[in-house]
Amino acid sequence: MDLYQKIRTIPTQPGCYLYKNAEGEVIYVGKAKNLRARVRSYFLDASQANAKTGSLMREAVDVEYITVANEHEALALENNLIKQKKPRFNILLRDDKTYPYIKLTLSDRYPKVFVTRRLRKDGSAYFGPYFPGNLAYRLVDLIHRTFLIPSCKVDLSRYHPRACLQYYIKRCLGPCVEGLTTPEAYRQTVRDVQLFLEGKPNELEQSLTTRMEEAAETQQFELAARLRDQLVTLHQMQDKQRIATTDNEDADVFGYHYENEMLAVNLFHMRGGKIVDRRDFFWEDLPEFLSETLNENPDEANPNLEPNPKVSAPEIDEDAPAALDIVQHTAVSELGGTFNPAEFFSALLKQLYLDQSYVPRSVLVPVEFPDRVILAELLTERTGRRVEILAPQRGEKRSLVDLVCQNAKQSYDQRFRVLQPSIKAIQEALQDALTLEELPRRIECFDISHIQGAETVASMVVWEDGAMKKSDYRKFQVKTVTGVDDFASMREIIQRRYKRLLDDNKPFPSLILIDGGLGQLHAAYAALEEIGVTLQPLASIAKKEEIIYVYGQENEPVVLDRRSPVLHLVQKIRDESHRFAVTYHRKRREMRDRDSELLAIPGVGPRTRQRLLEHFGSIRGIKQASPDALTAVVSTATAESIRAHFDTESKATALPVLND
Incomplete structure (x- = not known):
């Protein structure tokens, strides 16, 4: 079955489509509300004039599809397929930096606490990510010292003859040796750690206080002292949090700088109203992410690189030429492309957040993009609380985005310009x-x-x-x-x-x-x-x-x-x-405006000229003003003089030139 015949069999349900090349490799993954309409729209001449779509359709020889129940599921499936297949025509997250989580191994007999950068479905509880990265290590160290939960590699599924050094320096409850602790006491401590990491200080404080009083009454003074120390640590953490959290807003803020087909993106993490960390992303050689908007009407131009599914594609005839022949006339290399930040941020945010257990309340991006509302709804469903993705145009949030864009420009210079050979080496290279x-x-x-x-x-x-x-x-x-x-x-x-x-x-x-x-x-x-x-x-x-x-x-x-x-x-x-x-x-134009022809009009002096220029903005604006508009600035007689002057001038320029 050729590509044309296969398109007729594609259903109109939402889902994802996968274009493949002659080698069977997936070269592009996309999503759609209506799979058939979206795939057919790639065969429009206007779509193939797009640099990226034209290149894609010259290589594509087959298309596969997966149907889902709704657009939210299509969005999540698209993200998974892009990460699995790594298609060449999709924007891929090329940053290998991940932030740490704290892992509590609840499925173990005696759970441990670790710092990890990978999330797995292994029955453990994961908390984070933590910004900056060393915060996770500091919290785990605090848990060791305060709650005595270990992070060692000792096999706790069986007992050992003696405890390690951590037990003797009061950094571990000693579950590796029988009799040093009981499963019930250890489970209670693990529950305390969970409450601590989940950010439920009131419930934890109440539990610690009750158990401390009970231990004191039964004269278990060593246990009571340890519980008292945990309470002191908890109060100290609460006080620090109150000092740092004035706005209590968690947000991620994006900015970018694109130049010479190279891209730098900065991501600032705000936690509790303060910037706590930043990430740098870099992409080089981005010709396949260039787009050409051929629509002359900017209101109708589709900001996404994909074809517009609202535009119906032509019916496919049995005698239609092969798919590759359709686009042979498209001279993509001769089209000037420009970077499309809308599609880029749509792809980037999906790959960054759809697999994360924690997403901040607000995500600020520098540009509007088509999937913004749908992605925010999907993240809200997955996190169980409202998540907003905003493209602010003014105000403090826009200023914050602009600040991150400035930092992205600096990152770009550092990566692609500042880190360069010495001046003498550049001079020698220029000479050569x-x-x-x-x-x-x-x-x-x-x-x-x-x-x-x-x-x-x-x-x-x-x-x-x-x-x-x-x-x-x-x-x-x-x-x-x-x-x-x-x-x-x-x-x-x-x-x-x-x-x-x-x-x-x-x-x-x-x-x-x-x-x-x-x-x-x-x-x-x-x-x-x-x-x-x-x-x-x-x-x-x-x-x-x-x-x-x-x-x-x-x-x-x-x-x-x-x-x-x-x-x-x-x-x-x-x-x-x-x-x-x-x-x-x-500056020369400003000087020309100051010495304008207005002064030659009867009744117009320097002050009147200044008022006219301030009100109408330029000589051209004054020429186009009606008598009623002029009387808002000058008297009726002066307005008539100005109108008569420019009417005479326009008639003179409109007269035909007679040749001898």
Whole structure:
């Protein structure tokens, strides 16, 4: 049965579907309310234009499915299948760090207490996870000293001839030797430990107090003293908890930073209103998680990478071509993809929380994602208390998410940028990559900024001996070019800059870097050639492709690995030149607005002009304002003058130009 025929047999129930390749490997697992509609939607042209879906459908030759009762079960099954099969087209949790739990082996004859990082269905009670990680070890140590429950590897299913050192230093009740303790007393102590770990101090305090008084009455003073010490420890723990818990809110807060197909995610754990620990996650080489939203209407764009099940797929005819032939026309490699945080956080939260025994009351994420409500409901059912997954847009919670995103950016820099070779090693690598004659000690980078040719400006930033040298930054107004002409603008600026260096007999930089492609590169060289400079090293970096063109070897552009420190250096310099150019351009526009044509209108002076600009925001806003809107700021006569001025101007620009 081929793929088309199999799709007809898929039921309309909720469940999970598994796409397989020619080798029988599961390459993608998904869930759906309606399995048939979801699977058929993968054959839509718009779905296959998506970079990920197109790649998936070129490899898929078979599909299997598992039906379940509802969407909650589908969500849980999807998570289990992804962890089992590890499909290439699913986002996988690649962090091997797990937080510790405290394990109480209730199924044993004499239960022990351990720190563990694995949850098993072995009849034991698990408590946690604990943040930070050493908290679990400190609590187990406290249990040893206070409740005398052991964590040794001694086989307690039988008695031994003598006890170990832990018994003699008062760290164990000695269940390994017959007669040192009784099963009833040991079970009572285990119950106390359970109450302690379950966070039921009142019930534990009442039990300890009653037994301490009974022991004192029967003159069992050693037992009474031990119970008294346990009460003191319990009171100390309660006091510390009251001090730390002002807000009494448990929350996990996520943030991320994505760049160059590499991703850093930070997770902050808040317990009792305080940040107690953090986790770092990193993903490299994420091309299969890129998505392309081809829908021009953003309100209709599906934030999930999967096809939209609400859009009906075409009926499948008997004579339809093979599945692989459908997508041959889709040039996925030519589509520009962007990281889809919605799908990523949907997959990440499922893998993090669905198998956990403890989930905090609130989970804060930086973006909305499709499964958020369903996942929160499922976690609420599993934990027995309400769990909220929120994507805050404003307020304190949004500020907290932004803080975690800032930390994710720092983690990204640490992982992919800061931990890099020395400056000299980078300089040598740059010299080798661009075939420079000497070590690049000084780089000057140029960028042009304008809005449709208006207020065209340029910037020059300087990198020298491993750092940006802001004292040498320069900004330029383009004087001889009108309209949109980046090449002519670059030519003017380069010529002005280096003609002055020649006239002042100052040294040239090791490398001139241009923000742009081959056109800007050739324009810069033409400017240098006009002033007689022909041996100056010159290169440009194209924004989209991140390809470096070196003048003289344009047919062999330099394509560096996206994790290369050399590429990161060039990008850093390029981004700084762009930032500096845009900042200067904005200042020029503000100056232009201050000296606007409003002053030429009768009845409009500096103060009136200022009020109009503050009220309408710009000259364009004033031009589009009706007379009634203008009278809210100025008098009726002045409003009529302003309206007449702009009406005359618009009529003049609308007149046809007659050629002789």
